Amino acid sequence: MSNNNAVHLSAPLQGVTNLAGAFVDCLITPLMKQVSLGATDLDLGINGQVRYRLVSHTDIFRISTDGSIFTAVPLDREERAQYDLVVQASDGAKDPRRTTITLSIKVLDVDDNSPVFSQPAYHVTLPENSPVGMVILNISALDPDLDANVTFRIRTEEARELFSVNPLTGELMVLRSLDFEKLLPNGTTRTFIVEAVDGGSGKMPPGLASVTVAVLDMNDFPPVFSQMLYRGVVAPNAIKGTVVTTVHAEDLDPPGTAASRVHYKVDLEQFPYSTSIFGVEENSGSVLTRVNLNEEPNTKFSLAIIAYDDGEPMKFNKTLVEITVLQPSIIPVFTQEEYR
Numbered sequence: 001m002s003n004n005n006a007v008h009l010s011a012p013l014q015g016v017t018n019l020a021g022a023f024v025d026c027l028i029t030p031l032m033k034q035v036s037l038g039a040t041d042l043d044l045g046i047n048g049q050v051r052y053r054l055v056s057h058t059d060i061f062r063i064s065t066d067g068s069i070f071t072a073v074p075l076d077r078e079e080r081a082q083y084d085l086v087v088q089a090s091d092g093a094k095d096p097r098r099t100t101i102t103l104s105i106k107v108l109d110v111d112d113n114s115p116v117f118s119q120p121a122y123h124v125t126l127p128e129n130s131p132v133g134m135v136i137l138n139i140s141a142l143d144p145d146l147d148a149n150v151t152f153r154i155r156t157e158e159a160r161e162l163f164s165v166n167p168l169t170g171e172l173m174v175l176r177s178l179d180f181e182k183l184l185p186n187g188t189t190r191t192f193i194v195e196a197v198d199g200g201s202g203k204m205p206p207g208l209a210s211v212t213v214a215v216l217d218m219n220d221f222p223p224v225f226s227q228m229l230y231r232g233v234v235a236p237n238a239i240k241g242t243v244v245t246t247v248h249a250e251d252l253d254p255p256g257t258a259a260s261r262v263h264y265k266v267d268l269e270q271f272p273y274s275t276s277i278f279g280v281e282e283n284s285g286s287v288l289t290r291v292n293l294n295e296e297p298n299t300k301f302s303l304a305i306i307a308y309d310d311g312e313p314m315k316f317n318k319t320l321v322e323i324t325v326l327q328p329s330i331i332p333v334f335t336q337e338e339y340r
Contacts, residue, residue, distance in 0.1 A: 055086035115141040115196035115207035128180040137172040141196035149199030159192035180217040219259035219311025223249035225319040249307035259311030267304035
């Protein structure tokens with residue numbers, strides 16, 4: 001019996017018949033398990049019997065004796081969206097004739113992934129009294145599924161009173177001006193949950209991330225002196241380091257914060273000669289002599305003292321100190337060094 005006729009392969013798509021070397025498209029979803037194609041040989045007997053063999057991707061697909069192609073493992077479009085599968089058909093002759101066809105198998109998408117945020121936790125510092133509507137953070141998420149249309153929302157109900165998120169852009173905005181002092185002692189840091197919602201089939205759970213907003217104290221108050229004018233007296237021969245008087249200023253920012261810490265310094269530009277003779281201790285506010293004095297009685301000096309804080313931005317205030325050099329007999333002196 002002679003083997004006179006070639007094997008003809010046909011593709012599993014409507015209206016397409018393919019001979020050797022043909023290339024056709026085939027669509028398959030991850031849930032499909034079978035694609036069928038057929039081959040014919042006009043010879044009779046064993047020479048007309050057709051056998052099938054996969055030339056490529058044999059670890060992923062299988063082919064049966066009737067030309068049905070099966071998936072051997074689950075397919076994931078996000079890992080690979082297309083396979084070019086080479087199928088060979090041969091007849092049963094001792095010297096078989098062969099033909100091949102290439103199936104371009106495209107894996108269709110199904111909604112099988114939840115959106116994933118760019119980071120699991122976001123942290124942002126918010127200056128107190130920031131204007132309403134100010135964007136403080138941009139959150140983002142990706143969904144590897146096609147046409148996922150991710151939208152955003154705040155899951156934590158209490159946080160919706162203070163913040164809002166643009167469902168399309170992920171911009172997180174302030175709904176109310178937040179005052180650090182009014183949020184004390186436990187409300188200066190807020191943590192809440194945001195969601196990235198899959199707009200596909202709606203079957204997948206949303207992606208989740210946490211957002212922590214720390215409200216930053218912005219130095220609301222300057223230091224305020226207890227007096228606008230201080231007066232002091234000093235002996236004409238007072239030695240270096242003699243305390244003349246003490247200035248004092250208070251800051252109404254929350255105790256223990258940088259904005260509440262008060263320091264003192266002299267204004268070097270105002271009354272420059274006085275600043276060469278007198279100074280102020282940075283933390284205590286004690287006004288003292290910088291040199292050993294040798295001044296005439298009744299001489300008067302003026303000194304400008306600045307009180308400033310460690311807040312951001314720094315705030316300050318100024319006061320004036322008048323110092324008079326007196327006769328030693330006029331300066332009040334305690335009658336004893338220690339009283340009991």
